[in-house]
Amino acid sequence: MIETYSSTTPLIVVLLPVAAALLVLLTGERFRNVRDSWSTIAALAMVAVVASMLPDVLAGRVPQTTLIELSPGIDIALRADSAGMIFGLLASCLWVLASVYAVGYMRAEHEQKQTRFFTAYALALAAAAGVAFSANLLTFVLFYELLSLVTFPLVTHRETEAAIVAGRKYLAYTLSGGLLLIAATAWVHMLGIDGTFVAGGLLADETISKTTSWALLALLMVGVGVKSAVMPLHGWLPSAMVAPTPVSALLHAVAVVKAGVFGVVRVLVFVFGAELLREMNAWQVIAIFAAATLLIGSILALRHDNLKRRLAYSTISHLSYIVLGVALLGPIALTGALLHIVGHGVTKITLFFVAGAINAQTHKENVSQLDGIGRQMPITMGAFTLAALSMAGIPPFVLFTSKFYLGWGAAEVDQQIFMMIYLISGVLAAGYLFPVVYRAFWKSSTDHMVYGEADMRMVAPLAITGVLALFLGIAPNLPFSFFDLASEVARTAFDQGIPITWGAE
């Protein structure tokens, strides 16, 4: 049984990055070492605070902060339920590494306006934590919109023509998505329904007409679909690649697209619920969009020589793994989807860290230029190899675990075709990542420059995340019980007595 209790802890989690942002802003460029340490300190503190809620959450006691009313009858409320904890833990852990990496990268590349950069970065984490812990639709919309806003200066950071165009595109997509969410939220409230998220669906017990529920589903899914880059709403993501690499890491692994797929979880599981979606026959529509994105994303990734762009399409494909997993409406598939959020976060951040490190060190950005790089940057490319193996779903890497559950989940609901699609896309992932590894280690370099490893502040984080991609596959419950959290969400969402446990099969 889940019970909530009043606590300020979820609020503290959101405020920590805000405090960091203020300190960064006040410290300024002159004391840049002090400034840059604020992010890491706040990130560590954030991990500690989020983790401190873990025992309670696992025991079924959920901390909740209720702030003032935002609109009559609707509070700003933050609640660290199991689903929120997954996203919160993932974002805060990756922020620790990303903050260290970002310092190394920004200095190596001599990027301008670093104070603004680190301020916006910290604020993005605050918004992400807010998205994770939102207890109702309006709070969710609030942080979702703020996230779009504070990431805008990051996307346009380089201030080039391309960056500004990408920034406009990014804002146009994400703000439009946010507006649809606002419309849907207003509508839910006008139906006299409380917008507080309920595992199993807040609309589940309401009598609403078929047209209304379809319209709401369309508004909400397109709204969160923009950030989860489901085709045809994905256009902003590849263009946003012009931003510095730590921003790509933030967009792809830590906060933004994860907020999108997390939104999908919230909408499908906590707003509609499996029963209503089955009744509406709506899940097939979502599943078809997701499956198409999954395949097309992988195929497009094969075509791109630019490494970051290839990774971007890989992200698009992998996000739809998650969307599809949620849409299948089975407990096992949902567990797999939630694990995939974590696994993809850890794996993709490694790949981006590597791409950034190579770029900072050699100014190469195309796959075809990477011949022989593995011998010059062995740790970096080693981490890349680990991540590539994980992406392809090779056991015992973390994405194998999640894909295993996703595939099993598809079989559980008798949708073997989707299992096939998962498998095909896994092969395609190998197809677009293994050649990079092959070139790096087995081909010999064509240019005569000799490069070494990048700055330690870049190499150490990417090595850690690379190893994590393996480690989380072997022990997904360590250190933060990601597996138990995911199965707990599935259990409450589908009202099953016995949770799926790790290692019992």
Add this chain to the structure above:
Amino acid sequence: MLAALIAPVVTRLRYELGFIIALTGVGLSAIVSAWALFHVLDTGTMHYNLGGWAPPVGIEYVVDLISAFVAVIVTSVATLVIIGTRRWADREASDRLGSFYGLVMLLITGLVGMIVTGDLFNLFVFLEISSLAGYSLIFLGGGRAMLAGFRYLILGSIGGLFYMLGVGFLYFSTGTLNMAETQDLLTNDATARSVQAGAAFIFVGLGLKMAIVPLHLWLPDAYTFAPSSVNTLIAPIMTKVGAYAMIRMFLSVFPDGYLKDALPVADALLVLGLIGIIFGSVAAMSQKDIRRMLAYSSISQIALIAVGVGLGTPLGLVAALLHIMNHAVMKATLFMATASVRFSSGITQVSDFSGIGRRMPLTMGSFTLGAIAMVGIPPATGFFSKWYAVQAGIESSQWAVVVVVLASSLLTAVYLFRILESAYLHPLKLEPSHSHENPEEFGETEQKLTFEAAAREAPIDMVVPTVLLGVATVVLGVLNAVIVIHILEPGIA
């Protein structure tokens, strides 16, 4: 009691030590309005009979929650703006500061009078006082402002005349000018043709004051060419009071539902409002002069108020009233920031905002907050009026309202983020690409400043009000539920 609202303003009209007196006057009336608001919250509506004559014979002033609320907004925004534009006034009206502040006081007297009056004819008097003061202030700009002001004068007078005629028609059939009594009489019998005609005339007259499309023609030029000290004051509050008067007609002059059923005034407001939202935003996008852009943006935002009124539901009115506050604060922020930028660099063209964000961080920071609020990103104020408007639209199944209000957010983002983009992401330009200032307007001072100053942060007494207004856009947004629950919902019930 109520004389306190107006007295300090009127009596000190002719003093020559303009600024201090104006400030005390407006500041006092802000404090009194705030006090009145709390008083009304405690004890209910206040009535005051001017000259001791009991209504309906005498002129009655009524302060209920709504009028106290609007009065607080108008006077406090005006206070901040008067502080913030002092330096502009010194520059623009140096030789006639006395009459400048005299006119400012008259303007505010007129506006506050319109807000608190309970008498239809008295409202006309105050309307004309504020309008005349407004025209004269715009004339201070000289040059093209003369033409703009003259156009405003003609159209404004026509508007006043229409309103006057409307009131006349009402008087034919009711024999009273007191609002409350008019409403009582009309509730019993409102079938007379003259009542309908009156309603129509009042609607057109106030519509002109509000600048509802297609009655907006006076506004862009007036805001663009007026002196900076004037447009910063007029833009946030003047049209809002017109909108307030319109709401007043719905709430306390015509019987409930009359303006919807007997005469399609509400529908007209709704349709014109929807058109206005789109028209204003689209027109704003293509403007090169930031003041002109903000003027069109005002047309769009006022149209949102019109939509809320037009919906006529309690939620719609909440949206409209809340947007009166929101837009006053947001527009004041944007105009103050614009005035500050122009003050320290002479920049008025959107394209010249390049890189200014680095040089004037506080001013442009406030501008950013104002812009975010205008776009309607929570928790800034602008979001919530849109939120209630969308809810009201859903409630009455007016899907066009939902779509247009949401779309307007995007359109607003297009024209405002253009400025932010150029202020923060483009390199600083030291010289303006071309000066559109009429050289006769400010002569050498302006030109010299442009080249020398290379944009520094504005003086502290301009920055502080700007920042306060900017911060208010967020604070009021967070606190909106308090305002809605305690002031607006009981106020319109």
